[in-house]
Amino acid sequence: MGQISETPPPARPLAGKTVAVVHAAWHSCGSYQVNVSQIAAYQALGARVLSVAMMDALTPPAPDGGRWPxxxxATRDIGADRRYFCGAPNAALASRLLLDGxxxxxxxxxxxxxxxxxxxxPVPDDLEAIDLFHANHYITLPFVERLKRGRRVPVILETQDIQARQYVLRNQGGFFIPPYVGYDEMLAVELDWMRRADLCAHLNEEEDRDFRALLPxxxxxxxYPAVLDVPRAAGGEIIIVASDNYANYKSLRWLLQEVVPRADGARVAIYGNIDAGVKQRDPALYEAHRALFRGRVENIGAVYANAGCVxxxxxxxxxxxxKAVEALSCGAPLIATPLAFRGMKVDPSAFSNVSLAEDAEQFARLWREAQAxxxxxETPAAASDTRKYYEAVFSPAAYARALAAELETLPA
Structure with missing residues (x-):
């Protein structure tokens, strides 16, 4: 992955301060890349930065049990000055968790x-004194409250979408029993915890608008989040990069079922752990297209460097x-549906290296042309409209400047 290459903010307002970035213990996904860039941005502002990873499931202790290994x-590049690994023990199920949760x-x-x-x-026994918490997703806030140990410490909550929407989507792929808990009930839980943050930071236009209305x-x-840049595309491979979540599965299923039959032999290499999600949810679909899947790779930068089209x-x-922002960063030609640019205040049709498809037939035609x-x-140009947009809006330097502006308004 890339580093902060642009000119950082001239001031270092957090020099001598310690910031804890508290986040779910996830990897190989967009949220993890957001966490990496948060840590880099706070370091650019002069802070000593701690990564506090919270497992979102009952777990044996790190480093040997459960999902910890x-x-x-997968997270050696997180870049923090110190790391903590925290999770609720399996024994908690014998408590009121069985009834309450x-x-x-x-x-x-x-x-x-x-x-x-x-x-x-549990709160780590050796936790350092914290001057600022940057919490990711409201689900970490009960843990942050305990990490504060009764002290008055400012908390920035980075919401990363309305999570109740994600839960409703995720529930489509699960088995639950009636009476079903729906969107409104889960949203009420989310909003109740969000009220406790000193600042709610939102990473896209839709999310910002909705939360302002819900919590005036x-x-x-x-x-906008910082996404560490990937190498400039300079190859000829047509690629998809996707992590395993239900929305990505549904999008890839559409491609495999509706677009591939119309693509006339156009090729694509699919990178990321989405292969495991497709194999689990639709084994027949996976087997029919298993030659397209490359799985998770250690160096995703090399994948983008060899791309001719995304x-x-x-x-x-x-x-x-x-992943759409990463694609903007690499500068390659993009073939996309309009929904790929959700949350960005931009007209993607204005980018000279973006081709938009409204349906499967149009997507397949554009893909065939890219294959030709x-x-x-042909390889991507050295400079592109999407790369310029990335540098202005989503680069680590742009994110650090935006954070510095908001820090001035936080309570001491």
Whole structure:
């Protein structure tokens, strides 16, 4: 992945301060890349930065149990000055968690379940004194409250979409029993915890607008996330990069079922752990197209460097797509549905290296044309409209400047 290459803010307002970036213990996804760039931005502002990873499930202790080994192996590039690994122990299920959380979870209430887990995450004994918390997703806030140890410490909450929407989408792929807990009930849990943050930072236009309407008494800021740049595309491979979530699965299913049959042999290499999600949810679909999947790779930068075109077949999802921003950064020609640019205040049709498709037939035609250019040896230009847009809006330097402006308004 890239580094902060643009000129950083001239001031270092957090020199001598310690910032804790508290986040779910996720990897190989857009949220993880947001966390990496948050840490880099706070370091550019002069802070000592701690990564506090909270497992969003009951877990054996790190580093050897449960999902911890895979998380640790995949997050060596997080860049923090110090790391903490925290999770609610399996023994918590013998407590009121069974009644307070699990009983609601089986009816689809993932919001309450995750809050109850966070309430039971032990505070590290050797936690350093913190001057600012940057919490990611409201589900970490009960844990942050305990990390504060009764001190008055400012908290920035980065919402990363309305999570109740994500839970409703995720529930489509699960099994729950009636009476079902729906969007409104889970949203109420989310909003109740958000009220406790000193600043709610939103990373896309839609999210900022909706939360301002839902919580008019809270302080809000639209701060586009920093996405560390990937190498400039200079190859000829047509690629898709996708992590395993339900929205990506539905989008890729659309491509495989509706677009591929019309693509006339146009080729694509699909990178990321989405292969596991497709294999689990639709084994027959996976087997029919398994030759397209390359799986998760350690160096995703090398994938973008060898790209001649990036496909963004987005037909489902809420919030900003981090993979779309990565694609902007690499500067390659993009073939995309309009939904791929959700949350960005931009007209993608204005980019000279973006081709928009409204349906499967148009997507397949554009893909065939891109394949012909690749077969003729054409490679992406050294500069592109999408790369310029990335540098102005989504670069680490732009994010650090936006954070510095908001820091001045926080309570001491």
């Amino acid at each position: 895979s998380y640790l192996a 699990w009983w609601r979870l089986i009816h689809g209430d993932q919001a309450s379940w995750l809050i109850e887990i966070a309430k039971r995450v 008494q809270a302080r809000h800021a639209l701060i 496909l963004l077949p987005t037909v489902e999802g809420h919030g900003l797509s981090i 250019r690749a077969d003729a040896g």
